Amino acid sequence: MARVSVKTDKDSSLVRLGAAIRARRQLLSMSQEALADHAGIDRSHMGKVERGERNITLLNIMRIAIALDCSASELLSQAGL
């Protein structure tokens, strides 16, 4: 079988998930700092996640989803992933 190619540039799934996280956070009128603190994620790392500059792990997706009062699959679905 052919290898699956996944782009890691600015058009990638990372950017789309970051945008979905930001949209959900803004819907809840939550600051990026509050989300980072609530999820237990470093504030500067959270900024990079929202900009799609970090290859986020499942456990951090879970932490963010819980802090945003939604499921991880809902976040990914919102991102079109």
Place this chain on the structure above:
Amino acid sequence: MARVSVKTDKDSSLVRLGAAIRARRQLLSMSQEALADHAGIDRSHMGKVERGERNITLLNIMRIAIALDCSASELLSQAGL
């Protein structure tokens, strides 16, 4: 706000996602080695992912979902995440 606590032991979301990956792979009658090769993921790493022993990244979830002909959100939804 209180910090979100995410368990990383054997009862965690990692185990549930690993089980969902395995179930989907077996539904397609695909070996773990074939999935690893198709997704471009090291075979020993894939075994650890299916057992929930690795904190998988979004890009690897994407690679596995593509190789399993489903979306990442469907995989997480199957895992109850």
